Structures are given as structure tokens and as C-alpha cells.
Amino acid sequence: MNNIRNKLKNLSNNRLIDVVKNYRQYGYPEEYRILAIDILNNRGVDEMTLKLRGQFDNQIYREAQDSYNSFRRNSRIAFILYLVSIFFLLILPFFLDDLFSTLLILLCCLGYLTFIILSFINQSNFYKSIGKNQMAENPILFLLLGMPLYFLVYFYVKRKMTDQLKIIE
Structure with missing residues (x-):
């Protein structure tokens, strides 16, 4: 020391x-x-x-870090629910009765939608905190493309936000 x-x-x-x-x-x-x-x-x-x-703490970085951590948590849950939903859509109808499998698939899809929306809100808050309006202008496009291609969008957005976090002054 x-x-x-x-x-x-x-x-x-x-x-x-x-x-x-x-x-x-x-x-x-x-x-x-x-x-x-x-x-x-x-x-x-x-x-x-x-x-x-205003030199004791980097408020912008702290707010961005909080939004980023919330984004990572919510998007990770959304990603897991996305994978489970895909699995259930492909496998469950062959093994379970229609009503139960439909309810289970619907529940997973609703959970996925909830967490993808929460992660989108976290992402928007992140970019607002660093003074950029990255995704706020196109939430419909994000949801439409993000849902079927979430396995790609998840990793791309996470990497981009990590890079942005590193360059905050």
C-alpha cells in the first residue's frame, strides 16, 4: 500500500x-x-x-452504471425466457396436452416480453444518462427486430453499451 x-x-x-x-x-x-x-x-x-x-464523484458514470447493471440483469432474464420459450414452442406440444403447454408457453412469452421491455427502458435510461438518444427514437423497430432476433440483438447491444460505459468522462 x-x-x-x-x-x-x-x-x-x-x-x-x-x-x-x-x-x-x-x-x-x-x-x-x-x-x-x-x-x-x-x-x-x-x-x-x-x-x-463537482469533482468528488462522476455522477454521469454512476447513473450510467446503474442503468447498465439493470439492463444486464433484465436482459439476461429476458434472454433466458427467450430460450425457454423457443424450447417450449418446439418441444412441449409433442409431450403435453394442448391447454397446459399453451399456458406454459404463453406464460414464458409474457415474461419474456415484460423483461425485454424493462431492458429497453434500462437501455434508454443508460443513453439518456450519457447524453445520447441512441434507441429512444425507435422502440417499435427494436421490439419487432429484437423479438425474433433477440439472440443476436442481446449480445450486440450489451457490447455496445459496455463500450460506451468505458468512454464516459
């Missing part, structure tokens, strides 16, 4: 402030941030000053 403290001491105040504000983006642990705050405190830049200047 002393080695890290010495490295941080060699940084300018602006770089230390950047570490305090963007430590999550850089993949630094919370300890780096605490050390940077301590060093800045010793140099006469206190925590309250950082907060008043």
Missing part, C-alpha cells in the same frame, strides 16, 4: 482529482480513492471543496 501511496503522491492535484472522481472507470479499488483524497487533504484540497466543484 505504501508503494501505491508514493505513486499517488507523485501525481499532480488535477490527476489526483481525476482518480477521486473516476476511480471506478479506471478499475481502481476504493482504497486508491481514499488515498488520493487523503493526499489532496494534505495539500489543502478538502473533500467539501471537491464536492462543491
